[in-house]
Amino acid sequence: MTRAVRGLLYPLTLCAAVGLFTGFGAAAAENDPLRYQRACDAYNRGDFFTAFEDLMPYAARGDARSQFAIAEMLRSGNGTKRNRAEALIWYRRAAEQGHSAAQCNLGTSLYNGWGTDADPQAAIDWWMHAAINGNARAMFNLGTVIAKGIYVKRDFPRAYRLMMQAEAGGYTPAGDTLETLKKVMTASQLETALSLSLNDAMNISRRRRGKPPMRRSD
Numbered sequence: 001m002t003r004a005v006r007g008l009l010y011p012l013t014l015c016a017a018v019g020l021f022t023g024f025g026a027a028a029a030e031n032d033p034l035r036y037q038r039a040c041d042a043y044n045r046g047d048f049f050t051a052f053e054d055l056m057p058y059a060a061r062g063d064a065r066s067q068f069a070i071a072e073m074l075r076s077g078n079g080t081k082r083n084r085a086e087a088l089i090w091y092r093r094a095a096e097q098g099h100s101a102a103q104c105n106l107g108t109s110l111y112n113g114w115g116t117d118a119d120p121q122a123a124i125d126w127w128m129h130a131a132i133n134g135n136a137r138a139m140f141n142l143g144t145v146i147a148k149g150i151y152v153k154r155d156f157p158r159a160y161r162l163m164m165q166a167e168a169g170g171y172t173p174a175g176d177t178l179e180t181l182k183k184v185m186t187a188s189q190l191e192t193a194l195s196l197s198l199n200d201a202m203n204i205s206r207r208r209r210g211k212p213p214m215r216r217s218d
Contacts, residue, residue: 043069048079059090067094068102075105075114084115095126103130104138111141120151128202131162136169142202143174147181156185160193161201 039054052073058066071090073079088109094102107126110119124145130138143162146155160181166174182190 039066048073050079052079059093062093062097064094064097064099064102067091067097068099068105071102071105075109084109086115088115095129098133100130100133100135100138103127103133104135104141107138107141120145124151131165131198131202134169136166136171136174139163139166139169139198140171140174140177143177147177156181157189157193157196158201160185160190161196161198164193165198165201 035054036058039051039058042048042054043051051069055066055069059070067090071087071094074083074087074090076082088106091102091106091109095106103126107123107130109115109123110126111123112118124142127138127142131142139162143159143166144150146152146162147159148154160178163174163178163181167178185193
């Protein structure tokens, strides 16, 4: 398997994940919502040792937000010993339930070979799922690999369109990349970029790799 380029892309930070715990998940509705809220509060204030212990039962029962938080703490070593292979398991469980931040970070882990062998093609697939579900960081990651021609054919218009969407979604570093792309793109390429939909930007790249078009998760 081809080894990924290390250090190119980074996952969402714990700060970006704080908004996960503004409401209750399915597990909390059935199993002691007050304890769940205390666990969420502990996570949000940075008491990760308490959060890890208290969120694990909910993660084990299938609450995707808890699974993502457990994965983040395992990846970073906050509240528990760092274990990227175990983090990958929890990212995947949440990602398979449609959790967009987990989909993005699962992709980043696979791309960089964190806790597993690097698998850039699988990473790109997970970023596509996350982007379809509105994750701006995943859009940025996709735009980066398409702009650089890493594991997919280089395509400046589609990279530009993804960066536009990432910036609109609140990921501000995409703005710097847009300025860089403008310097190397022709007027025709810029016009093409502005005419593309987000789905077009991803699906055409995906078809080039023999994959079916993406559909938004329910």
